[in-house]
Amino acid sequence: MRDEHRELRELLGAHALGHLEPAEAARVRAHLDGCAECRAELAEIAPLAARLAAVDPDALDGTPTPPPGLGAAVLARIAEEERRVVPLRRAAVRRRVALGAAAAGIAAAGAVTGWLARPVPDPPPLEPVTVQAVAPDVEARADLVPHTWGVEVKLSGRGFAAGEVHRVAVTTEDGVEVPAGEFLGVGPQPLDCNLNSSVLRADAVGFEVVDADGDVVARSDF
Ligand SMILES: [Zn+2]
The missing domain is CATH 2.60.40 (Immunoglobulin-like)
Known part of the structure:
Protein backbone atom coordinates (compact mmCIF):
# COMPACT_ATOMS: atom_id res chain seq x y z
CA MET A 1 0.00 0.00 0.00
CA ARG A 2 2.77 2.46 0.94
CA ASP A 3 4.80 1.47 -2.11
CA GLU A 4 1.71 1.92 -4.25
CA HIS A 5 1.09 5.27 -2.57
CA ARG A 6 4.67 6.40 -3.29
CA GLU A 7 4.47 5.24 -6.90
CA LEU A 8 1.03 6.61 -7.72
CA ARG A 9 1.64 9.86 -5.92
CA GLU A 10 4.27 10.67 -8.52
CA LEU A 11 1.64 10.13 -11.19
CA LEU A 12 -0.86 12.57 -9.72
CA GLY A 13 0.41 15.44 -11.86
CA ALA A 14 0.16 13.46 -15.06
CA HIS A 15 -3.22 12.19 -13.91
CA ALA A 16 -4.46 15.72 -13.31
CA LEU A 17 -3.29 16.65 -16.79
CA GLY A 18 -5.02 13.59 -18.25
CA HIS A 19 -1.74 12.28 -19.59
CA LEU A 20 -1.98 8.79 -18.09
CA GLU A 21 -2.72 5.63 -20.00
CA PRO A 22 -6.23 4.37 -19.18
CA ALA A 23 -4.89 1.47 -17.09
CA GLU A 24 -2.65 3.77 -15.01
CA ALA A 25 -5.46 6.28 -14.64
CA ALA A 26 -7.71 3.51 -13.33
CA ARG A 27 -5.05 2.50 -10.77
CA VAL A 28 -4.68 6.11 -9.62
CA ARG A 29 -8.44 6.54 -9.27
CA ALA A 30 -8.64 3.31 -7.27
CA HIS A 31 -5.82 4.50 -5.00
CA LEU A 32 -7.40 7.91 -4.55
CA ASP A 33 -10.58 6.26 -3.22
CA GLY A 34 -8.59 4.84 -0.33
CA CYS A 35 -5.90 7.55 0.20
CA ALA A 36 -6.93 10.88 1.70
CA GLU A 37 -3.35 12.14 1.44
CA CYS A 38 -3.30 11.73 -2.34
CA ARG A 39 -6.78 13.22 -2.67
CA ALA A 40 -5.56 16.29 -0.79
CA GLU A 41 -2.49 16.53 -2.97
CA LEU A 42 -4.56 16.17 -6.13
CA ALA A 43 -6.85 18.94 -4.89
CA GLU A 44 -3.79 21.20 -4.64
CA ILE A 45 -2.45 20.16 -8.02
CA ALA A 46 -5.74 20.39 -9.91
CA PRO A 47 -5.92 24.21 -10.25
CA LEU A 48 -2.32 24.35 -11.51
CA ALA A 49 -3.03 21.49 -13.89
CA ALA A 50 -6.08 23.32 -15.19
CA ARG A 51 -3.96 26.38 -15.94
CA LEU A 52 -1.23 24.29 -17.55
CA ALA A 53 -3.85 22.54 -19.67
CA ALA A 54 -5.08 25.95 -20.85
CA VAL A 55 -1.67 26.77 -22.31
CA ASP A 56 -1.69 26.33 -26.06
CA PRO A 57 1.25 23.99 -26.78
CA ASP A 58 1.70 25.70 -30.16
CA ALA A 59 2.32 28.99 -28.38
CA LEU A 60 5.21 27.35 -26.52
CA ASP A 61 6.96 26.64 -29.80
CA GLY A 62 8.74 29.42 -31.59
CA THR A 63 9.10 32.92 -30.23
CA PRO A 64 7.48 33.38 -26.86
CA THR A 65 4.70 35.94 -27.09
CA PRO A 66 4.11 38.19 -24.08
CA PRO A 67 0.67 37.60 -22.66
CA PRO A 68 -1.83 40.36 -23.43
CA GLY A 69 -1.67 43.14 -20.85
CA LEU A 70 1.96 42.45 -20.01
CA GLY A 71 3.06 45.61 -21.84
CA ALA A 72 0.69 47.71 -19.77
CA ALA A 73 1.82 45.92 -16.61
CA VAL A 74 5.47 46.61 -17.43
CA LEU A 75 4.71 50.26 -18.16
CA ALA A 76 2.85 50.55 -14.87
CA ARG A 77 5.81 48.98 -13.10
CA ILE A 78 8.22 51.37 -14.80
CA ALA A 79 6.03 54.33 -13.84
CA GLU A 80 6.05 53.04 -10.27
CA GLU A 81 9.85 52.79 -10.34
CA GLU A 82 10.05 56.32 -11.75
CA ARG A 83 7.88 57.59 -8.92
CA ARG A 84 10.12 55.82 -6.46
CA VAL A 85 13.39 56.92 -8.07
CA VAL A 86 12.58 60.48 -9.15
CA PRO A 87 11.95 61.77 -5.62
CA LEU A 88 15.35 60.36 -4.67
CA ARG A 89 16.90 62.28 -7.55
CA ARG A 90 15.01 65.38 -6.47
CA ALA A 91 16.24 64.83 -2.94
CA ALA A 92 19.76 64.57 -4.35
CA VAL A 93 19.24 67.82 -6.22
CA ARG A 94 17.94 69.40 -3.03
CA ARG A 95 21.01 68.12 -1.23
CA ARG A 96 23.22 69.62 -3.91
CA VAL A 97 21.30 72.88 -3.65
CA ALA A 98 21.67 72.75 0.11
CA LEU A 99 25.38 72.06 -0.25
CA GLY A 100 25.59 74.92 -2.74
CA ALA A 101 23.81 77.17 -0.28
CA ALA A 102 26.11 75.97 2.48
CA ALA A 103 29.12 76.69 0.28
CA ALA A 104 27.71 80.11 -0.54
CA GLY A 105 27.12 80.63 3.17
CA ILE A 106 30.71 79.68 3.93
CA ALA A 107 31.92 82.02 1.18
CA ALA A 108 29.68 84.75 2.54
CA ALA A 109 30.96 84.06 6.05
CA GLY A 110 34.47 84.35 4.65
CA ALA A 111 33.56 87.62 2.99
CA VAL A 112 32.04 88.86 6.24
CA THR A 113 35.14 87.74 8.12
CA GLY A 114 37.25 89.58 5.57
CA TRP A 115 34.98 92.56 5.88
CA LEU A 116 35.26 92.43 9.66
CA ALA A 117 39.03 92.02 9.40
CA ARG A 118 39.48 95.03 7.12
CA PRO A 119 40.69 98.18 8.79
CA VAL A 120 37.63 100.14 9.84
CA PRO A 121 38.00 103.82 10.56
CA ASP A 122 36.59 104.82 13.90
CA PRO A 123 32.94 105.75 13.48
CA PRO A 124 32.37 109.48 13.78
CA PRO A 125 31.37 110.30 17.35
CA LEU A 126 27.73 111.08 18.00
ZN1 LIG B 1 -1.73 7.86 -1.71
Whole structure:
Protein backbone atom coordinates (compact mmCIF):
# COMPACT_ATOMS: atom_id res chain seq x y z
CA MET A 1 0.00 0.00 0.00
CA ARG A 2 2.77 2.46 0.94
CA ASP A 3 4.80 1.47 -2.11
CA GLU A 4 1.71 1.92 -4.25
CA HIS A 5 1.09 5.27 -2.57
CA ARG A 6 4.67 6.40 -3.29
CA GLU A 7 4.47 5.24 -6.90
CA LEU A 8 1.03 6.61 -7.72
CA ARG A 9 1.64 9.86 -5.92
CA GLU A 10 4.27 10.67 -8.52
CA LEU A 11 1.64 10.13 -11.19
CA LEU A 12 -0.86 12.57 -9.72
CA GLY A 13 0.41 15.44 -11.86
CA ALA A 14 0.16 13.46 -15.06
CA HIS A 15 -3.22 12.19 -13.91
CA ALA A 16 -4.46 15.72 -13.31
CA LEU A 17 -3.29 16.65 -16.79
CA GLY A 18 -5.02 13.59 -18.25
CA HIS A 19 -1.74 12.28 -19.59
CA LEU A 20 -1.98 8.79 -18.09
CA GLU A 21 -2.72 5.63 -20.00
CA PRO A 22 -6.23 4.37 -19.18
CA ALA A 23 -4.89 1.47 -17.09
CA GLU A 24 -2.65 3.77 -15.01
CA ALA A 25 -5.46 6.28 -14.64
CA ALA A 26 -7.71 3.51 -13.33
CA ARG A 27 -5.05 2.50 -10.77
CA VAL A 28 -4.68 6.11 -9.62
CA ARG A 29 -8.44 6.54 -9.27
CA ALA A 30 -8.64 3.31 -7.27
CA HIS A 31 -5.82 4.50 -5.00
CA LEU A 32 -7.40 7.91 -4.55
CA ASP A 33 -10.58 6.26 -3.22
CA GLY A 34 -8.59 4.84 -0.33
CA CYS A 35 -5.90 7.55 0.20
CA ALA A 36 -6.93 10.88 1.70
CA GLU A 37 -3.35 12.14 1.44
CA CYS A 38 -3.30 11.73 -2.34
CA ARG A 39 -6.78 13.22 -2.67
CA ALA A 40 -5.56 16.29 -0.79
CA GLU A 41 -2.49 16.53 -2.97
CA LEU A 42 -4.56 16.17 -6.13
CA ALA A 43 -6.85 18.94 -4.89
CA GLU A 44 -3.79 21.20 -4.64
CA ILE A 45 -2.45 20.16 -8.02
CA ALA A 46 -5.74 20.39 -9.91
CA PRO A 47 -5.92 24.21 -10.25
CA LEU A 48 -2.32 24.35 -11.51
CA ALA A 49 -3.03 21.49 -13.89
CA ALA A 50 -6.08 23.32 -15.19
CA ARG A 51 -3.96 26.38 -15.94
CA LEU A 52 -1.23 24.29 -17.55
CA ALA A 53 -3.85 22.54 -19.67
CA ALA A 54 -5.08 25.95 -20.85
CA VAL A 55 -1.67 26.77 -22.31
CA ASP A 56 -1.69 26.33 -26.06
CA PRO A 57 1.25 23.99 -26.78
CA ASP A 58 1.70 25.70 -30.16
CA ALA A 59 2.32 28.99 -28.38
CA LEU A 60 5.21 27.35 -26.52
CA ASP A 61 6.96 26.64 -29.80
CA GLY A 62 8.74 29.42 -31.59
CA THR A 63 9.10 32.92 -30.23
CA PRO A 64 7.48 33.38 -26.86
CA THR A 65 4.70 35.94 -27.09
CA PRO A 66 4.11 38.19 -24.08
CA PRO A 67 0.67 37.60 -22.66
CA PRO A 68 -1.83 40.36 -23.43
CA GLY A 69 -1.67 43.14 -20.85
CA LEU A 70 1.96 42.45 -20.01
CA GLY A 71 3.06 45.61 -21.84
CA ALA A 72 0.69 47.71 -19.77
CA ALA A 73 1.82 45.92 -16.61
CA VAL A 74 5.47 46.61 -17.43
CA LEU A 75 4.71 50.26 -18.16
CA ALA A 76 2.85 50.55 -14.87
CA ARG A 77 5.81 48.98 -13.10
CA ILE A 78 8.22 51.37 -14.80
CA ALA A 79 6.03 54.33 -13.84
CA GLU A 80 6.05 53.04 -10.27
CA GLU A 81 9.85 52.79 -10.34
CA GLU A 82 10.05 56.32 -11.75
CA ARG A 83 7.88 57.59 -8.92
CA ARG A 84 10.12 55.82 -6.46
CA VAL A 85 13.39 56.92 -8.07
CA VAL A 86 12.58 60.48 -9.15
CA PRO A 87 11.95 61.77 -5.62
CA LEU A 88 15.35 60.36 -4.67
CA ARG A 89 16.90 62.28 -7.55
CA ARG A 90 15.01 65.38 -6.47
CA ALA A 91 16.24 64.83 -2.94
CA ALA A 92 19.76 64.57 -4.35
CA VAL A 93 19.24 67.82 -6.22
CA ARG A 94 17.94 69.40 -3.03
CA ARG A 95 21.01 68.12 -1.23
CA ARG A 96 23.22 69.62 -3.91
CA VAL A 97 21.30 72.88 -3.65
CA ALA A 98 21.67 72.75 0.11
CA LEU A 99 25.38 72.06 -0.25
CA GLY A 100 25.59 74.92 -2.74
CA ALA A 101 23.81 77.17 -0.28
CA ALA A 102 26.11 75.97 2.48
CA ALA A 103 29.12 76.69 0.28
CA ALA A 104 27.71 80.11 -0.54
CA GLY A 105 27.12 80.63 3.17
CA ILE A 106 30.71 79.68 3.93
CA ALA A 107 31.92 82.02 1.18
CA ALA A 108 29.68 84.75 2.54
CA ALA A 109 30.96 84.06 6.05
CA GLY A 110 34.47 84.35 4.65
CA ALA A 111 33.56 87.62 2.99
CA VAL A 112 32.04 88.86 6.24
CA THR A 113 35.14 87.74 8.12
CA GLY A 114 37.25 89.58 5.57
CA TRP A 115 34.98 92.56 5.88
CA LEU A 116 35.26 92.43 9.66
CA ALA A 117 39.03 92.02 9.40
CA ARG A 118 39.48 95.03 7.12
CA PRO A 119 40.69 98.18 8.79
CA VAL A 120 37.63 100.14 9.84
CA PRO A 121 38.00 103.82 10.56
CA ASP A 122 36.59 104.82 13.90
CA PRO A 123 32.94 105.75 13.48
CA PRO A 124 32.37 109.48 13.78
CA PRO A 125 31.37 110.30 17.35
CA LEU A 126 27.73 111.08 18.00
CA GLU A 127 27.13 114.31 19.83
CA PRO A 128 23.81 114.20 21.69
CA VAL A 129 21.96 117.48 21.81
CA THR A 130 18.76 118.43 23.60
CA VAL A 131 15.74 119.29 21.51
CA GLN A 132 13.18 121.74 22.76
CA ALA A 133 9.64 120.79 21.77
CA VAL A 134 7.71 123.88 20.81
CA ALA A 135 4.51 122.23 19.56
CA PRO A 136 2.57 120.49 22.37
CA ASP A 137 2.59 116.93 20.98
CA VAL A 138 6.20 116.88 19.87
CA GLU A 139 8.84 114.87 21.71
CA ALA A 140 12.28 114.77 20.15
CA ARG A 141 15.95 114.25 20.70
CA ALA A 142 18.90 114.38 18.32
CA ASP A 143 22.51 113.40 17.78
CA LEU A 144 24.92 115.39 15.66
CA VAL A 145 27.51 113.75 13.44
CA PRO A 146 30.36 116.06 12.41
CA HIS A 147 31.20 115.04 8.84
CA THR A 148 33.89 116.65 6.70
CA TRP A 149 31.14 117.87 4.37
CA GLY A 150 28.89 119.27 7.10
CA VAL A 151 26.92 118.35 10.17
CA GLU A 152 24.38 115.55 10.13
CA VAL A 153 21.37 115.74 12.43
CA LYS A 154 19.98 112.37 13.50
CA LEU A 155 16.54 113.30 14.70
CA SER A 156 14.36 110.91 16.70
CA GLY A 157 10.95 111.77 17.98
CA ARG A 158 7.19 111.65 17.61
CA GLY A 159 4.23 113.98 17.50
CA PHE A 160 5.09 115.73 14.23
CA ALA A 161 1.74 116.29 12.45
CA ALA A 162 0.96 113.28 10.30
CA GLY A 163 1.30 113.79 6.56
CA GLU A 164 2.64 117.29 6.98
CA VAL A 165 5.98 118.28 5.44
CA HIS A 166 8.47 119.43 8.06
CA ARG A 167 11.62 121.31 7.07
CA VAL A 168 14.82 121.26 9.05
CA ALA A 169 17.37 124.05 8.90
CA VAL A 170 20.73 124.31 10.63
CA THR A 171 21.55 127.74 12.02
CA THR A 172 25.04 129.14 11.55
CA GLU A 173 26.99 131.36 13.93
CA ASP A 174 26.06 134.21 11.60
CA GLY A 175 22.36 133.53 12.09
CA VAL A 176 21.84 132.06 8.64
CA GLU A 177 19.40 129.15 8.39
CA VAL A 178 20.72 126.53 6.00
CA PRO A 179 18.27 123.86 4.77
CA ALA A 180 19.16 120.37 5.99
CA GLY A 181 16.25 118.45 4.45
CA GLU A 182 12.64 117.69 5.14
CA PHE A 183 10.43 114.82 6.30
CA LEU A 184 6.79 113.87 6.56
CA GLY A 185 5.34 113.79 10.04
CA VAL A 186 3.88 110.45 11.11
CA GLY A 187 1.86 111.66 14.09
CA PRO A 188 2.26 109.55 17.22
CA GLN A 189 4.43 106.94 15.45
CA PRO A 190 8.13 107.05 16.33
CA LEU A 191 10.23 108.69 13.67
CA ASP A 192 13.98 108.45 13.01
CA CYS A 193 15.29 110.79 10.37
CA ASN A 194 18.81 111.73 9.25
CA LEU A 195 19.16 115.28 7.96
CA ASN A 196 22.30 116.52 6.24
CA SER A 197 23.49 120.07 6.09
CA SER A 198 26.45 121.72 4.44
CA VAL A 199 27.23 123.65 7.61
CA LEU A 200 30.33 122.34 9.37
CA ARG A 201 29.78 121.36 12.99
CA ALA A 202 32.14 124.12 14.14
CA ASP A 203 29.98 126.71 12.37
CA ALA A 204 26.59 125.32 13.49
CA VAL A 205 24.87 126.65 16.60
CA GLY A 206 21.49 124.95 16.37
CA PHE A 207 18.65 123.73 14.19
CA GLU A 208 14.94 124.31 13.82
CA VAL A 209 12.10 122.06 12.68
CA VAL A 210 9.39 124.03 10.92
CA ASP A 211 5.96 122.66 9.99
CA ALA A 212 3.99 123.25 6.78
CA ASP A 213 2.59 126.51 8.16
CA GLY A 214 6.10 127.82 8.81
CA ASP A 215 5.74 127.51 12.58
CA VAL A 216 8.71 126.21 14.53
CA VAL A 217 7.65 122.95 16.23
CA ALA A 218 11.06 122.00 17.67
CA ARG A 219 14.47 123.61 18.03
CA SER A 220 17.86 122.85 19.38
CA ASP A 221 20.65 125.13 20.56
CA PHE A 222 24.00 123.43 20.63
ZN1 LIG B 1 -1.73 7.86 -1.71
